[in-house]
Amino acid sequence: MIAEKPRLVLTLGDPAGIGSELVARLLGDEDARTAADVLIIGDEAELRDGMAIAGATFEYDVVTSASALNNNPERPLFLPMGTAPASGIWARAEATADGGRHCLETLGFGLDLVSKGAADALVFAPLNKTSLHAAGMAQSDELHWFADRLGHNGTVSEINGMEGLWTSRVTSHVALREVADLITEDKIIEAARLIHAALIEAGHDHPRIGVCGLNPHNGDNGNFGTEEIDIIAPAVKRARALGLPVEGPYPSDTIFLKAVAKELDAIVTLYHDQGQIAIKLLGFWQGVTVQGGLPVPITTPAHGTAFDIRGKGCANVGPMRAAWNIACTMGQRRRHT
Numbered sequence: 001m002i003a004e005k006p007r008l009v010l011t012l013g014d015p016a017g018i019g020s021e022l023v024a025r026l027l028g029d030e031d032a033r034t035a036a037d038v039l040i041i042g043d044e045a046e047l048r049d050g051m052a053i054a055g056a057t058f059e060y061d062v063v064t065s066a067s068a069l070n071n072n073p074e075r076p077l078f079l080p081m082g083t084a085p086a087s088g089i090w091a092r093a094e095a096t097a098d099g100g101r102h103c104l105e106t107l108g109f110g111l112d113l114v115s116k117g118a119a120d121a122l123v124f125a126p127l128n129k130t131s132l133h134a135a136g137m138a139q140s141d142e143l144h145w146f147a148d149r150l151g152h153n154g155t156v157s158e159i160n161g162m163e164g165l166w167t168s169r170v171t172s173h174v175a176l177r178e179v180a181d182l183i184t185e186d187k188i189i190e191a192a193r194l195i196h197a198a199l200i201e202a203g204h205d206h207p208r209i210g211v212c213g214l215n216p217h218n219g220d221n222g223n224f225g226t227e228e229i230d231i232i233a234p235a236v237k238r239a240r241a242l243g244l245p246v247e248g249p250y251p252s253d254t255i256f257l258k259a260v261a262k263e264l265d266a267i268v269t270l271y272h273d274q275g276q277i278a279i280k281l282l283g284f285w286q287g288v289t290v291q292g293g294l295p296v297p298i299t300t301p302a303h304g305t306a307f308d309i310r311g312k313g314c315a316n317v318g319p320m321r322a323a324w325n326i327a328c329t330m331g332q333r334r335r336h337t
Helices: 019-027 044-054 066-071 097-115 129-134 142-150 176-182 185-201 227-241 255-260 272-286 318-335
Strands: 007-011 037-042 077-080 121-124 157-162 165-169 209-212 246-250 266-269 288-292 298-301
Touching: 007 019, 007 097, 007 318, 019 037, 019 044, 019 318, 037 044, 037 066, 037 097, 044 077, 066 077, 097 121, 097 129, 097 142, 121 318, 129 142, 142 288, 157 185, 157 272, 157 318, 165 185, 165 255, 165 272, 185 209, 185 227, 185 266, 185 288, 185 318, 209 227, 209 255, 227 246, 246 255, 255 266, 255 272, 266 272, 272 318, 288 318, 298 318
Parallel strands: 007 037, 007 121, 037 077, 121 298, 165 266, 209 246, 209 266
Antiparallel strands: 157 165, 157 288, 288 298
């Protein structure tokens, strides 16, 4: 018996950016298009504009209800949704409240479908945080907006990945001067738990996870800071006792060499740029963000809206395709468990 395809919801992202171009390129590829039953949500004129920019097209059926996703559709489905500007014309290559409202409306509808089991995973094209905040989003980022909308009170963290390497964070969108005071054993263990669970969900049965140190040279036995001795090493020991396959701490300027050498599958980082710089240097055009810790699978490319290349037809679909592939795997597992 052939397993049913996962059912994915796909949103076009901020209309000022490259989202619709990426979706056109993604679903213009037959292999991607046939890997899942997909419901696209957004402005149909925006999708057509993306096709024209990308020089890539695909056939789809316009529907009035998400229930059509349950009928094993032969082609992608498109559900028109989202509030267009009063002028009917989207601003391009700039952050606007109109774009932010459009994103929140379509994301909210898609999230509700997945949380209710009407779809198996959500994939969204790049958003712009300035637009989201201008539209009234009170949370620091979309991850915490998702958590609040779902009523989820557990720990959440962005998980970034590329082929062969995933990272999670103990702290994220905070000032660097606050990082040391925010690091605790429990937060390190939770970051390890989240990335381990996400890797299992994405098909990695036996992931190996390393933990970064905070200070130069891992603190040099306490000469440059004691967080490694006082907090990070005890957290690794406790995590191992809980059955998590973690090791470290390793100096942050060499730990990624272990990943490149295939000695680690994932790295727990202690602050945002500690992992992001490495991920973007090693594989910017394949990076994916998984919204870790949520009860539903949500993925997106790890890059932003790329206003500087909007409309030029040169957007690289690699990260979008990688986000799609991970969502397909996660959605398939969720559908059949």
